Amino acid sequence: MAEKEVRLFGMWASPFALKVEWALKLKGIEYEYVNEDIPFNKSDELLRLNPVTQKIPVLVHNGKPLAESLIIIEYIDDTWTEGYSIMPKDPYDRAQARFWAKFADDKDNLSEGAFVSWTSVECISATFGVFTSLGEAQQKMLQEAREAFKTLEQALGSKQFFGGDQIGYLDLAIGWFAFWMPIFEEIASISIVDNENAPLLKEWFARILDVDMIKTSLPPRDKIYELSKQRREQFLSGQIKP
Amino acid sequence: MAEKEVRLFGMWASPFALKVEWALKLKGIEYEYVNEDIPFNKSDELLRLNPVTQKIPVLVHNGKPLAESLIIIEYIDDTWTEGYSIMPKDPYDRAQARFWAKFADDKDNLSEGAFVSWTSVECISATFGVFTSLGEAQQKMLQEAREAFKTLEQALGSKQFFGGDQIGYLDLAIGWFAFWMPIFEEIASISIVDNENAPLLKEWFARILDVDMIKTSLPPRDKIYELSKQRREQFLSGQIKP
Numbered sequence: 001m002a003e004k005e006v007r008l009f010g011m012w013a014s015p016f017a018l019k020v021e022w023a024l025k026l027k028g029i030e031y032e033y034v035n036e037d038i039p040f041n042k043s044d045e046l047l048r049l050n051p052v053t054q055k056i057p058v059l060v061h062n063g064k065p066l067a068e069s070l071i072i073i074e075y076i077d078d079t080w081t082e083g084y085s086i087m088p089k090d091p092y093d094r095a096q097a098r099f100w101a102k103f104a105d106d107k108d109n110l111s112e113g114a115f116v117s118w119t120s121v122e123c124i125s126a127t128f129g130v131f132t133s134l135g136e137a138q139q140k141m142l143q144e145a146r147e148a149f150k151t152l153e154q155a156l157g158s159k160q161f162f163g164g165d166q167i168g169y170l171d172l173a174i175g176w177f178a179f180w181m182p183i184f185e186e187i188a189s190i191s192i193v194d195n196e197n198a199p200l201l202k203e204w205f206a207r208i209l210d211v212d213m214i215k216t217s218l219p220p221r222d223k224i225y226e227l228s229k230q231r232r233e234q235f236l237s238g239q240i241k242p
Numbered sequence: 243m244a245e246k247e248v249r250l251f252g253m254w255a256s257p258f259a260l261k262v263e264w265a266l267k268l269k270g271i272e273y274e275y276v277n278e279d280i281p282f283n284k285s286d287e288l289l290r291l292n293p294v295t296q297k298i299p300v301l302v303h304n305g306k307p308l309a310e311s312l313i314i315i316e317y318i319d320d321t322w323t324e325g326y327s328i329m330p331k332d333p334y335d336r337a338q339a340r341f342w343a344k345f346a347d348d349k350d351n352l353s354e355g356a357f358v359s360w361t362s363v364e365c366i367s368a369t370f371g372v373f374t375s376l377g378e379a380q381q382k383m384l385q386e387a388r389e390a391f392k393t394l395e396q397a398l399g400s401k402q403f404f405g406g407d408q409i410g411y412l413d414l415a416i417g418w419f420a421f422w423m424p425i426f427e428e429i430a431s432i433s434i435v436d437n438e439n440a441p442l443l444k445e446w447f448a449r450i451l452d453v454d455m456i457k458t459s460l461p462p463r464d465k466i467y468e469l470s471k472q473r474r475e476q477f478l479s480g481q482i483k484p
Contacts, residue, residue: 052396053345061334066334066337066341067341068344074340075337078333091321092303095320098310098316099308102313
């Protein structure tokens with residue numbers, strides 16, 4: 001049997017692969033999903049397709065591989081130009097969407113000036129920080145995480161979705177928080193995105209999880225819960241390092 | 243006097259602001275340069291224009307501010323569509339250019355799977371690592387930095403420029419290494435990009451520094467040398483932290 005024109009190398013529990021699936025589904029593109037056993041047992045094919053970072057997701061389109069979830073989403077929108085529009089049409093809106101996606105994703109930012117750096121903890125790193133620490137360190141990180149999501153909320157404002165009346169690039173980029181965050185919060189007995197701290201974002205959590213395409217493509221909650229719990233214990237016991 | 247339509251908030255010694263200047267110059271866009279005294283004495287206007295990351299560069303176009311150098315470069319190419327093309331036209335080439343720019347820029351990458359992370363040291367972080375360490379730690383980082391640039395060289399291959407026959411997005415994104423790297427190497431008595439490790443990249447260093455627009459827009463070498471040396475001493479003595 002011939003290979004499908006589009007293949008996605010992912011991992012069932014990866015939010016980064018899920019974002020790319022969402023983009024493919026919005027466009028109505030058929031694809032084959034290749035589930036990788038990461039991080040300890042990657043296939044030779046993955047290493048061949050993405051030798052530089054060796055990470056999933058990797059999209060293979062007509063034999064040509066591409067890595068990095070947000071870059072893949074832009075590629076999908078650029079290549080299948082018919083149908084659903086993912087990126088904002090206006091150059092300024094597009095740039096702003098990219099800015100917030102970067103803000104949500106960045107682990108850490110080097111200062112963009114004269115190589116004096118400081119730690120600017122953004123959404124994803126702060127969340128993992130809270131999730132993989134305890135006591136005073138966790139409390140400090142919790143403040144930063146709450147601050148980061150409060151800041152992110154500004155990009156939503158009074159809109160239904162970050163993309164406006166329908167989901168777009170930034171919704172795909174950060175939509176996974178809507179599903180994963182309550183799981184993290186439950187496991188670690190903390191609260192980051194709530195009605196007090198980021199009420200608009202909290203409402204958006206409910207709204208995006210109610211979009212049919214999103215709702216029907218999520219991994220099983222109980223399995224994500226178990227895996228997250230297990231990973232947290234491995235972090236806390238020092239078996240794996242952040 | 244009326245404000246110029248385009249203003250760039252930068253800092254004379256910042257390679258990140260310089261990239262944006264290069265894009266503006268390639269397009270032939272007139273702009274006003276506002277030099278910020280970073281990191282210790284930022285203007286209120288900068289903090290108002292970029293409250294989220296508070297970093298330079300910030301481009302202000304018709305009163306609307308935008309941050310993050312690579313995002314600004316894409317915005318410039320998207321907005322002034324006439325004349326010089328900065329981004330590759332083909333969606334796959336465009337995605338690849340973004341991938342390599344991210345690879346060169348990222349400080350650190352969170353694993354894109356199941357939140358098991360590892361440290362993937364890319365060009366910029368490895369370079370700063372070598373520059374701000376000593377002894378065994380430096381030797382270890384040096385290996386990683388040499389590896390990172392050797393990897394980056396693959397994106398150049400046998401082309402004149404990363405953009406092909408003329409400079410493009412990726413050349414602008416990483417061109418600053420051509421000027422700064424030999425300064426870092428000289429100060430720290432190390433060698434990262436050389437004829438042995440990355441000969442094609444080393445040739446590209448010479449080639450891009452010979453492009454008129456680039457050559458005529460560089461900051462004074464002696465001042466960058468002095469500032470870099472001073473910053474390094476501050477890092478090594480613990481006065482400022484990486």
